Amino acid sequence: MQAKLKLAVMLLCAVGLGACERNGTFFGEAGSELDTADFGNSTMNNTLIQSGDRDYTVNLNQRFTAQVPTTVNFAFNSSVLDGAAQRTLAQQADWIRQFPEVRFRVYGHTDLVGSNAYNQSLGLRRAQSVVSFLVSQGISRSRLEAMVSYGETRPLIYTEQEDVRNRRTVTEVSGFVRNHPTIMNGKYAEVVFRDYVASAQWAHQSGEGNTIDASN
Numbered sequence: 001m002q003a004k005l006k007l008a009v010m011l012l013c014a015v016g017l018g019a020c021e022r023n024g025t026f027f028g029e030a031g032s033e034l035d036t037a038d039f040g041n042s043t044m045n046n047t048l049i050q051s052g053d054r055d056y057t058v059n060l061n062q063r064f065t066a067q068v069p070t071t072v073n074f075a076f077n078s079s080v081l082d083g084a085a086q087r088t089l090a091q092q093a094d095w096i097r098q099f100p101e102v103r104f105r106v107y108g109h110t111d112l113v114g115s116n117a118y119n120q121s122l123g124l125r126r127a128q129s130v131v132s133f134l135v136s137q138g139i140s141r142s143r144l145e146a147m148v149s150y151g152e153t154r155p156l157i158y159t160e161q162e163d164v165r166n167r168r169t170v171t172e173v174s175g176f177v178r179n180h181p182t183i184m185n186g187k188y189a190e191v192v193f194r195d196y197v198a199s200a201q202w203a204h205q206s207g208e209g210n211t212i213d214a215s216n
Contacts, residue, residue, distance in 0.1 A: 123149035
């Protein structure tokens with residue numbers, strides 16, 4: 001009787017161990033029961049980028065647009081950069097220098113006055129003026145393109161009259177120098193770290209109503 005009882009216990013243990021082995025909770029390493037395929041937003045974003053499900057170029061262009069003025073305007077029938085345009089482009093150059101692996105494209109536009117052929121040429125000259133200025137700020141010419149001109153075909157304001165808002169160039173992220181969105185050197189890490197430090201700066205009110213800057 002005792003022998004049969006022992007045999008039954010051994011069979012139950014064997015079944016239990018087999019079940020543990022099948023579901024991986026007994027022989028698996030610590031934490032193996034966790035589903036880490038999409039653990040947190042960082043892992044999720046990295047997975048999407050490396051799998052091609054998320055266009056990193058689009059994401060970076062959205063950041064560029066949010067942090068820097070991307071448009072400069074021109075006088076009528078002119079491709080000359082005025083002081084305001086140069087100040088805007090200096091900001092663009094500062095941002096572009098932080099991403100040495102990224103290429104940019106400048107699109108030239110005109111208003112609807114004049115022939116389409118002339119405006120195509122004028123829009124291209126405006127884009128070339130912007131590229132030349134960015135190069136003068138230390139940006140490699142190989143990272144900048146001024147090959148596309150929309151001329152009068154994409155006005156912001158649809159009017160056949162002169163409108164300064166249509167006489168513009170727009171700078172956009174166009175791709176990567178090495179054609180791979182995950183190849184970024186330490187410069188990108190520097191930018192991320194600087195943003196992280198800036199986000200930790202805060203100010204609060206003291207009892208006397210004076211602002212105290214915690215970054216000092």
